Amino acid sequence: MIVTHNMQQAARVADMTAFFSVEVSDEGKRRTGVLVEYDVTPTIFTKPNDRRTEDYVTGRFG
Amino acid sequence: MRVTLQEELDGLEASLQEEGDLVKRALRGALNALGQQDEELADEVISFDDEVDRCYVGIETGIQSLLARQAPAAIDLRLVLAILHANLHLERMADYCVTIAKLTKLVRVESPDGTLLEAFDEMGSRAEEMTTVALRSLADRDAEAAEGLVDLDELIDRANRRVVQHVLSLGADPNLREWGLRMILVSRCLERIGDHAVDIGEQTAFLVSGEFREFTVGD
Numbered sequence A: 001m002i003v004t005h006n007m008q009q010a011a012r013v014a015d016m017t018a019f020f021s022v023e024v025s026d027e028g029k030r031r032t033g034v035l036v037e038y039d040v041t042p043t044i045f046t047k048p049n050d051r052r053t054e055d056y057v058t059g060r061f062g
Numbered sequence B: 001m002r003v004t005l006q007e008e009l010d011g012l013e014a015s016l017q018e019e020g021d022l023v024k025r026a027l028r029g030a031l032n033a034l035g036q037q038d039e040e041l042a043d044e045v046i047s048f049d050d051e052v053d054r055c056y057v058g059i060e061t062g063i064q065s066l067l068a069r070q071a072p073a074a075i076d077l078r079l080v081l082a083i084l085h086a087n088l089h090l091e092r093m094a095d096y097c098v099t100i101a102k103l104t105k106l107v108r109v110e111s112p113d114g115t116l117l118e119a120f121d122e123m124g125s126r127a128e129e130m131t132t133v134a135l136r137s138l139a140d141r142d143a144e145a146a147e148g149l150v151d152l153d154e155l156i157d158r159a160n161r162r163v164v165q166h167v168l169s170l171g172a173d174p175n176l177r178e179w180g181l182r183m184i185l186v187s188r189c190l191e192r193i194g195d196h197a198v199d200i201g202e203q204t205a206f207l208v209s210g211e212f213r214e215f216t217v218g219d
Helices: A007-013 A041-046 A051-057 B003-036 B039-070 B074-106 B114-140 B143-147 B149-168 B174-209
Strands: A016-024 A031-040
Touching: A007 A041, A016 A041, A016 A051, A031 A041, A031 A051, A041 A051, A041 B074, A051 B074, B003 B039, B003 B074, B003 B114, B039 B074, B074 B114, B074 B174, B114 B143, B114 B149, B114 B174, B143 B149, B143 B174, B149 B174
Parallel strands: none
Antiparallel strands: A016 A031
16 A cells, blocks of 8 residues: 555556545644545546545646 | 637637638639639649638647647547547548549530539538538537438438449549549549548537547447
8 A cells, every 4th residue: 555645656556546635624623534535547547536636636726 | 717728728719610611612612613623623622622721730740739738637638639630531531622633624525414523513512511510519618419410421321322323324434433432432432521521529528528429439
């Protein structure tokens, strides 16, 4: 298992990919790690199911 | 957000739309040349293909560069692939216009069959409309409108079959029969232009859904 911010590295080496992100509470004091999506790597990088995953892998945030 | 990537994608999409406009101009020119048996206009249509080819190469080169530098993913990757395929389809559509122009020059008759010319005008208008719908649905990400191209294509296919039947009934005049055989090829070109428009529609559906499927089985 590797943990990386380098998406190309993840896309090259992993059979399965999980996208983790952070949710910040309304008042901004509490930060919670969440598993957003977990799927086979081609799906994550071609047609992710969660909009947050899509925004991340396309570079729209993060 | 990677602004440069978005700008490049926008630029490629704009170029594709421009290429579509060029194809429609080529189609209209080819049909006018055919209807008026205008060899000069046919030559212009043939030369005009260089402009379409330049646009095609520009898009192809842009995609190559973008893939090398930007590593697009998800919706961006699907858009790049859709543009790549649509670009090729448009270039092929323009080639069919060139073929129509060349066929126009090849055989001339004193009085071309009016029924056939009317059929070609109808097929050409439908092919033009299909090109417009294909490119608009891609721009609008409208998979439903894209799939509607199948119905329009059926109309061209029917007209194509009518043309073949009509040519078979043209009679014994060798010159007219040779012209008629060439016109079957013209009809086939128009029919294929419609098929390519449907193929572009399939790319729109792929872009929206993430899954590629043929709109009709066996075509």
